[in-house]
Amino acid sequence: MAPEAVSARAVTAGSVTADSVTADSPIVVATTIDALHAALDGRRRDRRVALVPTLGALHAGHLSLVRRAARIADVVVVSIFVNPLQFGPGEDLDRYPRTLETDVAMLAGEADLVFAPSVAQMYPDGPTATRVSAGAVGALYEGVTRSGHFDGMLTVVAKLMNIVRPQVTVFGQKDAQQLFLVEQMVRDLNLPTVLDVVPTVREADGLALSSRNRYLNAGEHAAALVLSAALVEASAAAAEGTDAALSVARARVASRPAVKLDYLVVVDPETFLSVADDYRGQARMLIAARVGTTHLIDNASLMIGS
Numbered sequence: 001m002a003p004e005a006v007s008a009r010a011v012t013a014g015s016v017t018a019d020s021v022t023a024d025s026p027i028v029v030a031t032t033i034d035a036l037h038a039a040l041d042g043r044r045r046d047r048r049v050a051l052v053p054t055l056g057a058l059h060a061g062h063l064s065l066v067r068r069a070a071r072i073a074d075v076v077v078v079s080i081f082v083n084p085l086q087f088g089p090g091e092d093l094d095r096y097p098r099t100l101e102t103d104v105a106m107l108a109g110e111a112d113l114v115f116a117p118s119v120a121q122m123y124p125d126g127p128t129a130t131r132v133s134a135g136a137v138g139a140l141y142e143g144v145t146r147s148g149h150f151d152g153m154l155t156v157v158a159k160l161m162n163i164v165r166p167q168v169t170v171f172g173q174k175d176a177q178q179l180f181l182v183e184q185m186v187r188d189l190n191l192p193t194v195l196d197v198v199p200t201v202r203e204a205d206g207l208a209l210s211s212r213n214r215y216l217n218a219g220e221h222a223a224a225l226v227l228s229a230a231l232v233e234a235s236a237a238a239a240e241g242t243d244a245a246l247s248v249a250r251a252r253v254a255s256r257p258a259v260k261l262d263y264l265v266v267v268d269p270e271t272f273l274s275v276a277d278d279y280r281g282q283a284r285m286l287i288a289a290r291v292g293t294t295h296l297i298d299n300a301s302l303m304i305g306s
Helices: 033-041 060-072 100-107 149-164 176-188 211-215 218-240 242-254
Strands: 007-012 015-020 028-030 049-054 075-080 113-115 168-172 194-198 259-267 281-291 294-304
Touching (some): 033 113, 033 149, 049 149, 060 075, 060 194, 075 100, 075 149, 100 113, 113 149, 168 176, 176 281, 211 294, 218 281, 218 294, 242 259, 242 281, 259 294
Parallel strands (some): 075 113, 168 194
Antiparallel strands (some): 259 281, 281 294
16 A cells, blocks of 8 residues: 555654554554545455444543454454534533543554544534434433433444444443444444444442543542442342342432432343333343532443342
8 A cells, every 4th residue: 555545644652643654654543534444445355344433532441442352353443533413412522531642642552543533524514414313212311311312322333334344343331321222223224243342441449431530539539439339239139129229229329429310220131121120130220320510320230030
C-alpha cells in the first residue's frame, strides 16, 4: 500500500500527528470513512477484523475489550466517537470527556486502527432521518429518563458495523441493557458480525469502571461502592427468591443517603423484562443511581431460587 493511498494520521511519540500511513506505522488514526476503508483494504484480505466501539475517554475496562479483540482477531479497529444521537436534553454531551490524544496513546501497541470521525463525517446531513428502533425494551430502565438514547446508540452501532464490516464486535457486560439491544439488533437485522462479550471490569474496591467515574469526588466515589455491594448481597440472597434479592439490595443502597436510586430490577436475560415474583432460574439484576451529579449503572447475574 503506497503511503499516499490513505489520508489518515499516524501516531508517533504517543501523540496524534498529521501524517500519511506507512507500512511501519504502529497505529493509524482515520478521521474519515474513506481513510478507514483505505487502511482496512490493505489489512483485511483473508484476515479476521474485530471492532471495539467506544465513546473515548478510555480506561482499563476499554483496554480489556481491545485485548480480547486482539486475541480473537487479526486486525483490531477501535472507534472513538461521542455520538450526539444517544444524548438527550440536559445530559452531559457537552462535558463528556474528549481525550483523543490520550486515548490513542493508550491504544498504541494494543490496536491496529482507530476510527475517530467528526459528527459531520458520521452525519453529513445532520441527524439521520432513518433510525434503528430499540423497541419496547429500549423504553425501559435507562430509557425511562433517557428518551431516544437507545435508538441513537443502535443507529450509530449499526453505522459503525456497516463502515468497518467486522467479523466480530466486542462489547462489555457493564451496560447490560445496551448489550441486550445490540444482540437483538444483530439478530433481527441479520448483521454479518458475531458479538463477543467481556465481563465487567472493576476497580480494586469493586466500583465498575466507567468514563464517568472521573466526575466523582473522593466522598462520592466511596458512596458509589454501595452499588457493587448491593449486587453482591443480592446474589447471596437470590436463592430465597426475587423479593429477597431486591429487598437486601434496596436496604444496602438506603444505607448511603448520598446515593439516589434510579431503578433496581431483576430481569429475564432472554426478554429483558422484569421477572415475576415466582420466577426461578438465571436472571440479571440491574441497578442505577445518581451519586452527586453522576449517573452510574451496574449489573450482576443471579440464580433465583435453589
